[in-house]
Amino acid sequence: MSSAQGQSRLDLSLQLLLQSPPGQVSQVYHDLRGILTSPESDPENLSGESTPIDDAALRQAALVALEEYNTSQFVTASLEVEGGKSENVIICAAGQIVGTEEGGRKRYAHPRAAKSFAFDHLKLTTSDPEPLTIDEKAEPIRSAIDAAIQTYVSDHFPDGTSSTFTVGSSPPTQTIAEAKVVEPVVRVDPEEPSGPKGKEGDVAPGEEKEPGDEEAEAGDEQGEGGGKEEPKVEDAPVGDAAETVEKADDAVDAGKDEVQQEPVEKDYKFVTNIVGNRYNLSNFWSGRWRSSYTYDPKLSTLTCSIQVQVHYFENGNVQLNTSKPCAVTLPSPSAEADPKDLAKALAKLVEKHENEYQKALERSYDELSEKAFKALRRLLPVTRQKIDWDKVMNYKLGSELSNV
Amino acid sequence: MSDPLDLSLDLLRRLPPSSIPENLERIVNLIPAYADDLYSSVDQPLKVKVDSTSRGGGAEFLCCDYNRDGDSWRSWRSNTYHPPINSEDRDDGQEAEAEDGEELVPGTRPSSVLRQLEIKANDAFETYSKLYYDSALSSVYLWDLDSDPSSLTAASSTGVAQAPSTFAGVVLFKKEIGESSGNGTYGTWDSLHVFEATERPGASSKSGSSGGGSATYKLTSTVMLGLRRTEAEKEGDSEEVSAGKVGSVEIAGSLTRQSEADYPLPDFVSHISNVGKMIEDMEAKMRNQLQEVYFGKTRDVVGHLRSVESLEKNRRAKELQKELMGLWKK
Numbered sequence: 001m002s003s004a005q006g007q008s009r010l011d012l013s014l015q016l017l018l019q020s021p022p023g024q025v026s027q028v029y030h031d032l033r034g035i036l037t038s039p040e041s042d043p044e045n046l047s048g049e050s051t052p053i054d055d056a057a058l059r060q061a062a063l064v065a066l067e068e069y070n071t072s073q074f075v076t077a078s079l080e081v082e083g084g085k086s087e088n089v090i091i092c093a094a095g096q097i098v099g100t101e102e103g104g105r106k107r108y109a110h111p112r113a114a115k116s117f118a119f120d121h122l123k124l125t126t127s128d129p130e131p132l133t134i135d136e137k138a139e140p141i142r143s144a145i146d147a148a149i150q151t152y153v154s155d156h157f158p159d160g161t162s163s164t165f166t167v168g169s170s171p172p173t174q175t176i177a178e179a180k181v182v183e184p185v186v187r188v189d190p191e192e193p194s195g196p197k198g199k200e201g202d203v204a205p206g207e208e209k210e211p212g213d214e215e216a217e218a219g220d221e222q223g224e225g226g227g228k229e230e231p232k233v234e235d236a237p238v239g240d241a242a243e244t245v246e247k248a249d250d251a252v253d254a255g256k257d258e259v260q261q262e263p264v265e266k267d268y269k270f271v272t273n274i275v276g277n278r279y280n281l282s283n284f285w286s287g288r289w290r291s292s293y294t295y296d297p298k299l300s301t302l303t304c305s306i307q308v309q310v311h312y313f314e315n316g317n318v319q320l321n322t323s324k325p326c327a328v329t330l331p332s333p334s335a336e337a338d339p340k341d342l343a344k345a346l347a348k349l350v351e352k353h354e355n356e357y358q359k360a361l362e363r364s365y366d367e368l369s370e371k372a373f374k375a376l377r378r379l380l381p382v383t384r385q386k387i388d389w390d391k392v393m394n395y396k397l398g399s400e401l402s403n404v
Numbered sequence: 405m406s407d408p409l410d411l412s413l414d415l416l417r418r419l420p421p422s423s424i425p426e427n428l429e430r431i432v433n434l435i436p437a438y439a440d441d442l443y444s445s446v447d448q449p450l451k452v453k454v455d456s457t458s459r460g461g462g463a464e465f466l467c468c469d470y471n472r473d474g475d476s477w478r479s480w481r482s483n484t485y486h487p488p489i490n491s492e493d494r495d496d497g498q499e500a501e502a503e504d505g506e507e508l509v510p511g512t513r514p515s516s517v518l519r520q521l522e523i524k525a526n527d528a529f530e531t532y533s534k535l536y537y538d539s540a541l542s543s544v545y546l547w548d549l550d551s552d553p554s555s556l557t558a559a560s561s562t563g564v565a566q567a568p569s570t571f572a573g574v575v576l577f578k579k580e581i582g583e584s585s586g587n588g589t590y591g592t593w594d595s596l597h598v599f600e601a602t603e604r605p606g607a608s609s610k611s612g613s614s615g616g617g618s619a620t621y622k623l624t625s626t627v628m629l630g631l632r633r634t635e636a637e638k639e640g641d642s643e644e645v646s647a648g649k650v651g652s653v654e655i656a657g658s659l660t661r662q663s664e665a666d667y668p669l670p671d672f673v674s675h676i677s678n679v680g681k682m683i684e685d686m687e688a689k690m691r692n693q694l695q696e697v698y699f700g701k702t703r704d705v706v707g708h709l710r711s712v713e714s715l716e717k718n719r720r721a722k723e724l725q726k727e728l729m730g731l732w733k734k
Contacts, residue, residue: 012430019419019427031415035434038408155716158708276709287705306651310705312697316659317417320702324651328643353647358712360635360650362703368631368655369699372591375581376629377691381535387684389677392531393524 009036009053014065021311021319022288023279025069033058059122066121067106071096074275074290076161079126081113089126091119092292094165094271111139111165112146138166138268144343145295149272152347156354157276157289164272270295272350284314293350302328302349306357324357408435409445416446421657422630424448444469447626447658450578450594452541453486455479466543468596470574473511480526480543483519485511514546517565517672522546522573525676529575532680536687540579540593547572549600556603556617556672567672569603575683587634594628595690597683601675604666619669621679623662625686629694630656655698661690 013032020028036053069075071093078086089095089110097107097116105118109132118128146164153160276289287310294303304327310320328349381387412431419427425448432439451467454460459482467477476485489510514522525544533542551570575597582590600622635649663686667678711718 009434012433016415016419016427016430019423021418021420024418028415028418031411031418034406034411035408035415035431038406038411038435155714156711158711158715160710278705278708285701285705287709289706289709308706308709310702310709311418312657312701312705313417314697315661316657316697317421318655318657318659318697318702319420319422320653320655320706321420321422322651322653324649326637326646326651354710355712356647357650358706358710360648361653361706364633364635364650364653365699365703367589368591368633368653369695372581372589372631372633373629373695373698376537376579376591376593377540377687378536378538379688379691387532387535387680389528389680392528392680393673393677 010057010061013058014061017062017065018069020069021286022073022277022309023281023286024311025066029062063121070119070121070124073288074161074273074292075124076275076277077119077124077126079110079113079115079117080129081110081115087113088161089117090161090163090273090275091121092163092165092273094167094273095163109165110163111142112163135166135168135268138168138270140339141268141297141342142166142270144339145270145272145346146343148340148343148347149274149350152351153274153276156351157274159278160274160276160289162272162274164270166268167271168268267298270297285310285312287311291350291354293346295346300329302346304328304350304353306354308361322361326353328353409438409441412438412442413445421628422654443472447596447628447660449592449628450576450596451477452578453477453479455481455484455486457482457484460484464541466541466576466578468574468576470547470598471543471545476511478511478513478545480522480545483513512547514571515548515568517567518546518548518571521673521675524673525573525575525679528676528680529577532684533577537577537579537593540577542578543576545574545576556669569605570601572598572600573679574598575679587636590630590632590634592628592630595625595687596628597623597625597679597686599623599679599682601679603669617669618666619675619678620664620666621682622664623679623682623686624660625662625683625690626658626660627687627690627694628658629698630654631698632656655702657698659690659693659697661686661693 013036016032017025017028033055036058037055070091075091076088077091079089080086087110089108091108095108095110097109105120105127107116107128108119109116111132111134114132114134115129116132117126117130119126142164146162149162149164153162272293272295274289274291274293277287279286287308289306289308291304291306295301296303304325306322306324306326308320308322312318412435415431416424416427424446428442428446428448432442435442448468452464453467455463455465457479460479461481463481465477465479465481471478471480473485473489476487476489478485513519522544525546526542529542529544533540548568549570549572551568553566553569556567577593577595579593580591582588584590601619602621603617603619632652632654633650634652636651637646637649641649663682665682667674667681669675669678
């Protein structure tokens with residue numbers, strides 16, 4: 001009973017953790033940790049059996065939930081690439097490299113830089129970058145889509161990150177490194193919060209970092225119009241797109257030297273994920289736009305989904321949640337076309353789709369405000385005057401008397 | 405902040421408002437020792453129950469933590485608990501409730517003076533509800549606080565009785581529009597106004613005239629508002645039609661505000677119009693704030709996330725404007 005109860009308390013906690021609003025996993029984790037470890041909450045008091053949930057058990061369990069959360073939320077992190085530069089990467093299922101788990105850290109692909117890396121779902125840090133084996137046949141299309149979408153994203157998302165992955169009959173693979181050198185961890189954002197938001201995170205000094213700290217801190221510091229440099233996800237400038245394509249090409253060459261199976265005709269698909277985050281927790285709001293596109297060259301279809309989440313919590317808790325699935329059959333695209341033309345056409349389609357979605361969302365706002373909200377409660381009674389309370393009291397009295 | 409109750413409240417301020425009842429249950433399971441504290445500090449959408457007693461006449465009444473006793477809720481219509489409390493020693497429970505021997509029946513109830521006021525308040529707020537909501541369900545519950553007797557007397561069923569100088573109450577409204585499933589628009593409004601009324605000692609002598617006392621009111625109001633629009637794609641929709649459909653959009657949440665005010669209190673029944681005015685002002689204010697937050701703030705954040713306009717174009721337009729301004733100044 002005791003272990004089963006401990007287990008179910010963990011399960012309950014993880015169900016709550018998975019509902020964290022954008023940029024606030026660390027706060028939710030902190031609250032849960034405090035609740036679970038408080039002496040009053042120990043079920044010993046009730047059942048006579050002790051089922052303590054210690055930090056280690058919570059961390060272990062949270063790791064699984066956070067992997068689910070991070071990949072479905074398209075959490076971003078910073079990855080060190082060649083020349084001391086770093087690029088933003090999206091942690092998502094499409095980029096996950098199967099069968100590479102070591103010590104609880106799964107590896108993910110960053111095809112733009114032809115890298116794979118380990119990701120810590122608790123600390124949101126990347127480490128241990130290694131060359132990624134590239135599928136030569138698919139790469140020209142993938143990198144062209146990646147570049148075209150990047151251009152689109154930087155033109156519409158003030159704080160957006162995108163990544164395109166090749167998925168096919170065989171998942172992304174990595175080259176086997178002879179010697180594992182654990183590189184210094186690249187943090188999304190280095191320091192503990194020190195400002196007034198300290199109470200928000202409330203991390204005890206000396207304590208190990210908790211999940212989402214970095215992400216949340218990045219948001220904390222984004223004072224609206226505060227003139228501060230926002231330590232946010234950096235968009236690669238449009239001009240960089242060409243460079244990345246070259247880089248990817250180099251990687252293809254490098255890949256030739258690797259031991260590789262003869263490429264066969266595969267059912268490639270290209271998954272493009274876009275995420276736009278804005279966190280301003282000191283002004284009590286945060287938001288996330290996620291969209292995912294799967295281009296299937298064989299069927300020439302584009303399947304898409306867009307999800308928007310907004311959390312506003314000044315003296316209350318208000319959240320916007322939207323979800324739009326969609327499947328588009330492309331007019332006359334061809335996988336045989338020049339990859340750049342194809343990519344441009346796809347990016348145009350994505351832009352049009354997202355613009356129309358955003359306009360539909362605006363219309364829904366009007367609809368809900370003008371119709372639903374007004375139908376729930378009037379601003380004033382039909383008389384356009386506030387209630388005359390003496391009349392209300394007398395009216396009732398009158399009707400009571402007439403009933404006698 | 406390490407008190408489990410504070411942590412729980414912080415948690416519920418972050419988790420989706422549309423899942424508050426489920427998440428509250430989860431937290432209660434994590435810290436059962438705090439169940440009562442949690443239920444009394446977390447506002448949940450109001451439950452609707454049917455009062456099947458002869459006095460209740462099968463009509464609906466609203467339930468919240470303030471008319472709850474254990475797992476039962478008191479109906480203002482008949483002053484009885486549903487389901488009945490301690491049903492095992494009450495074979496003739498229905499009978500006992502229908503009569504006036506209410507003190508014999510378990511469960512907290514207001515004193516008879518307060519109960520008279522409660523009935524009048526329910527009548528008044530039913531009128532309020534018709535005027536502002538067209539057809540919302542409303543309920544008012546009052547309860548006694550430790551207090552000295554008031555200088556005012558109040559009529560009660562047993563003749564003239566001493567009114568309490570302080571008491572508390574809650575005024576509830578609930579309205580729902582549309583279908584909760586399928587395409588279209590759905591909306592829910594739950595408002596909950598908890599107040600404490602305290603007669604000001606010696607205030608009656610100040611005004612000079614007879615019955616010219618006053619009372620202080622403390623009000624805490626919460627409005628829970630949920631709005632949803634669903635436009636699902638249908639088989640056979642053209643691409644253009646489906647592109648214009650929004651899928652599903654939900655804005656849900658709650659706002660809480662507090663206020664305090666003094667009003668003249670010529671007689672005991674004036675508490676109703678005083679609280680009525682206060683709630684009327686508060687709801688008007690909160691309705692505006694809901695409008696601003698739901699359709700202003702969250703919408704602005706979406707605009708911060710993604711811009712329909714090309715950012716590059718905007719940048720160029722701004723630069724051009726700067727240039728022109730520069731020329732103008734010369």
